[in-house]
Structure formats: structure tokens, C-alpha cells
Amino acid sequence: MGADLVPKLQFSLDPKSGVPYYKQIILQIEMAIADNRLTQGDQLPTVRSLAVDLQINPNTVARAYNELEIRGIVNTQQGTGTFISDKPVMIDDVEKERILAEITRPFISKASSYGFTIGEIIDFLKEWGD
Amino acid sequence: MGADLVPKLQFSLDPKSGVPYYKQIILQIEMAIADNRLTQGDQLPTVRSLAVDLQINPNTVARAYNELEIRGIVNTQQGTGTFISDKPVMIDDVEKERILAEITRPFISKASSYGFTIGEIIDFLKEWGD
DNA sequence: TTTATTGTACTAATACTTTAATACAACAAT
DNA sequence: ATTGTTGTATTAAAGTATTAGTACAATAAA
Known part of the structure; x- marks a missing residue:
């Protein structure tokens, strides 16, 4: 029946974290x-x-x-x-940008308020994988 | 008395937005x-x-x-x-990275789950100002 | 068709969040 | 010292979120 069931994931909950x-x-x-x-x-x-x-x-x-x-x-x-799911084939490039913008805006806004510049953020992301 | 008071900002509230x-x-x-x-x-x-x-x-x-x-x-x-406030002079570069990482992690995580790659995100940020 | 497996609906208890009323306290200006 | 400015503390009401108990429904497999 195809797809593996999942010992791939090890879930755990922290009741004290305050996160539901x-x-x-x-x-x-x-x-x-x-x-x-x-x-x-x-x-x-x-x-x-x-x-x-x-x-x-x-x-x-x-x-x-x-x-x-x-x-x-x-x-x-x-x-x-x-x-x-299959990763959505976002046919519409405009829609794709809209979603990304929506996710990005509050992130940039918060980072900026901490004094980070877009440049710094980009540099940081370039190192992200490492 | 130095600093301007503030007609710089025009605040407004949307009671219907669901945002407190x-x-x-x-x-x-x-x-x-x-x-x-x-x-x-x-x-x-x-x-x-x-x-x-x-x-x-x-x-x-x-x-x-x-x-x-x-x-x-x-x-x-x-x-x-x-x-x-004065933008924090983050003397400690390690601390600076720590904060930026903390802000960035959930953003990347969410963006990835939508299928966006780091590369796409970087490209998008490069256009951000426009 | 029956059975086992999967997710779903409905309800209620509890806790947390948000906002306001009201009264208070620190500081600055005179 | 007094007055007017500023933020703060305490409390309570109302709404919202979170979780669990329990019963249900859809699909798959036999």
C-alpha cells in the first residue's frame, strides 16, 4: 500500500512551554x-x-x-x-508572491524593529543550511 | 525639549480584524x-x-x-x-545571531511548508524595497 | 455484508486572553 | 509644595481558546 507509516517522526509535547x-x-x-x-x-x-x-x-x-x-x-x-500533500503547484505566480509576501511581512517587520536590515537578513539566510 | 511629539503616526484600529x-x-x-x-x-x-x-x-x-x-x-x-529606544548595540555577535535565528526559524519553517525554498525567499527579499 | 480502521461532530469544563473601570504612583514644571 | 503630566496596579467582566468525553460516520479490508 505504498507510503511508509511513520517511525520517521518522533513527536513530543512540552506541557510547560505554554504552546498549546x-x-x-x-x-x-x-x-x-x-x-x-x-x-x-x-x-x-x-x-x-x-x-x-x-x-x-x-x-x-x-x-x-x-x-x-x-x-x-x-x-x-x-x-x-x-x-x-504534494507541494502546491502554484500555477499563478501572482498568487505565489501574494502568499510569500503575507508570510514575509510580519517577519521583516519584527526583524527590522530589532534593528536588523534586509541586507543582514539576506546574508543570514544564505548561511541557513550550514 | 528635544524630540517631536507625534503627528508622525496615524494609528487606527480595525475592530473586525480579529486582531486584538x-x-x-x-x-x-x-x-x-x-x-x-x-x-x-x-x-x-x-x-x-x-x-x-x-x-x-x-x-x-x-x-x-x-x-x-x-x-x-x-x-x-x-x-x-x-x-x-536606541537600536540595541548588539555588542555580542553571537547574541545577535541568536536573536535573528530565533526570529527566522519559524518564518523559514512556515515558508518551507508552503513549498518555498530558501533561494526563492532570498530572491523575494532582494526585491522587498520596491 | 461485516468488521476494523480511519477521521469527525457535538458538548462541556477549564483556562487563558483581552478589555475596561477605577484608583494609584512617579516624575516634571512651576 | 503644588499642580499637571506621565505611566501603573488592581480588579472584574466578557469573550475566546484549548482540551477532553463521548458518540458518530466514512472508508477499506476481509
Whole structure:
């Protein structure tokens, strides 16, 4: 049946962090995608299994998966599971820029308020992988 | 008495945006700093005057100013007012990188999950000013 | 068709966030 | 010292977010 199930991911929750559980799950998935531990078609743990694993309610896991689905990051089918989506083929370049701008604006705004310049940020990003 | 008071800024609140008032104020100040409408030493409107202006409670304005103060963006003195801080002279380069990394990580993580690459992001930032 | 697997809906309890009312305290100017 | 300015503290009300309990529904596999 294709895609591996997932000991690829090791989820963990920090109850003291102040970050809600469902957001911690989202962040861990986002990070895993960012560094290619998760890629197109990979199945996420089932709502129930992850809930048992983390000792939380299934709805909390479902909520995380739902938000990711709304963003198009995963797709979900009842009876089947939740999978990492194909990266959106953003056909429309204008739309693509719009989304990137939307993500970028608050980042630049905050960085600037700390005194960082665009130049510094670019230089920093060039080193990001290392 | 030095620094101008401030018709430099035109604050406005959108009650329908879902963004809390105090956060809207913070964002508007961050943006104003980012594009140099506010610079070192500029005085912000007083807690009271801005509260009257926006027809909200002074504490709501104070809360915005407080968060900015905690971040070192403004400094505040009772009886005197709230002023844009000197940009922190981050003497320690390591510390500087640490802060920038902290701001950058969630941004990259989210952008990646949308399928954007670091390269695309850098290219996009190069055009940012235009 | 039955069974096991997967996600979903609804509800309620709890905690946190946001805002305002009101009163207070520090500082500056005179 | 007094007055007017500035930010601050305390409290309470209302809304929102978060999570869990429980029951349900869709799909897949046998």
C-alpha cells in the first residue's frame, strides 16, 4: 500500500512551554517538512495512535491535522489516514508572491524593529543550511 | 525639549480584524520603525492621548507599550513618556545571531511548508524595497 | 455484508486572553 | 509644595481558546 507509516517522526509535547498541544504538533510537522524528514505522500500517524502516544485526546491531534489540511499541507481521508500533500503547484505566480509576501511581512517587520536590515537578513539566510 | 511629539503616526484600529487592539498598536509601531517613520528618540503618543484618540482604555495602550518595552523597542518613564529606544548595540555577535535565528526559524519553517525554498525567499527579499 | 480502521461532530469544563473601570504612583514644571 | 503630566496596579467582566468525553460516520479490508 505504498507510503511508509511513520517511525520517521518522533513527536513530543512540552506541557510547560505554554504552546498549546495542537500547535506543538503543527510546528513539529512543519519542521519535519522543512528539512525533508517528511515528504509528499508520507503518512502521518493516525489521529488515534498519536493521541495514545502523546496521551492526549484524539480531537487535539485532529485539530492539528485539520489546520494543516486547511493550509493545504496535508490531506486527509476518513478510513485511510492523513498524508503529506504534494507541494502546491502554484500555477499563478501572482498568487505565489501574494502568499510569500503575507508570510514575509510580519517577519521583516519584527526583524527590522530589532534593528536588523534586509541586507543582514539576506546574508543570514544564505548561511541557513550550514 | 528635544524630540517631536507625534503627528508622525496615524494609528487606527480595525475592530473586525480579529486582531486584538494592543497587537494592532504594536504592529503599527513595528511597521513605522521598519520604514523609518519612527526613529531613535521619537516620542510615542501618551498612553492617555492615544487611548482617547482610539477610544479605548488607557491600559490597552499601556499594554502595547509594555510589550515593546520588554523587547527593548521602546523605553518608558513615568511622568515623561514613551520613546523609541536606541537600536540595541548588539555588542555580542553571537547574541545577535541568536536573536535573528530565533526570529527566522519559524518564518523559514512556515515558508518551507508552503513549498518555498530558501533561494526563492532570498530572491523575494532582494526585491522587498520596491 | 461485516468488521476494523480511519477521521469527525457535538458538548462541556477549564483556562487563558483581552478589555475596561477605577484608583494609584512617579516624575516634571512651576 | 503644588499642580499637571506621565505611566501603573488592581480588579472584574466578557469573550475566546484549548482540551477532553463521548458518540458518530466514512472508508477499506476481509
